[in-house]
Amino acid sequence: DFEREIKVVVVGNGGVGKTSMIKRFCKGVFTDDYKKTIGVDFLEKQLYVPSIGQDVQLYLWDTAGQEEFDSITKTYYRGAGAAVLAFSTTDRASFDALPSWRSKVLEQCPGIAMALVQNKVDLIEQAVVSSQEAEAMARRLGLKFYRTCVKQDLNVTEVFTYLAELHDRK
Numbered sequence: 001d002f003e004r005e006i007k008v009v010v011v012g013n014g015g016v017g018k019t020s021m022i023k024r025f026c027k028g029v030f031t032d033d034y035k036k037t038i039g040v041d042f043l044e045k046q047l048y049v050p051s052i053g054q055d056v057q058l059y060l061w062d063t064a065g066q067e068e069f070d071s072i073t074k075t076y077y078r079g080a081g082a083a084v085l086a087f088s089t090t091d092r093a094s095f096d097a098l099p100s101w102r103s104k105v106l107e108q109c110p111g112i113a114m115a116l117v118q119n120k121v122d123l124i125e126q127a128v129v130s131s132q133e134a135e136a137m138a139r140r141l142g143l144k145f146y147r148t149c150v151k152q153d154l155n156v157t158e159v160f161t162y163l164a165e166l167h168d169r170k
């Protein structure tokens, strides 16, 4: 019974771990050998959300490398109810690009549920963004902030659970 379905877009600069995050969350049921050439694509995942008291069907859309060309199509955003705004611990440009990513998403999807995600926290020794800066960015953007390590499966499910809850409250 999938009464609740949410399209989730995962945005941020190339290399921050978007594809990896989607694959991780969906437990490797997907092989992405062809994805980068196909354009947009998505994976689905059923998630039990305690605060809602039922399963939510999530459709996770990957930009499939389109961000390299600043050419994400309207189709990618169409109907999205939630967004992960991701940057990498080791990529300053991906952090600096966050406000513009947020604007792009809101332009296409006003009122969308969104969360800020700092991925690759296993590489904290090589961090190019301080924790104070990251927290200040979250406040500035008005977003809940998560630190994830997709590699070690840290906090990934929490991000999507939060988005499903936030979407439900809207």
Ligand code: GDP
Pocket (backbone or CB within 6 Å): 012, 013, 014, 015, 016, 017, 018, 019, 020, 021, 119, 120, 121, 122, 123, 148, 149, 150, 151, 152
């Ligand atoms: P995308 O371009 O945003 O989709 O990024 P990818 O998912 O292709 O990931 C870019 C690179 O970062 C790949 O080599 C991943 O293996 C790596 N990566 C993703 N998540 C993590 C993480 O949590 N820690 C580390 N160390 N590497 C990661």
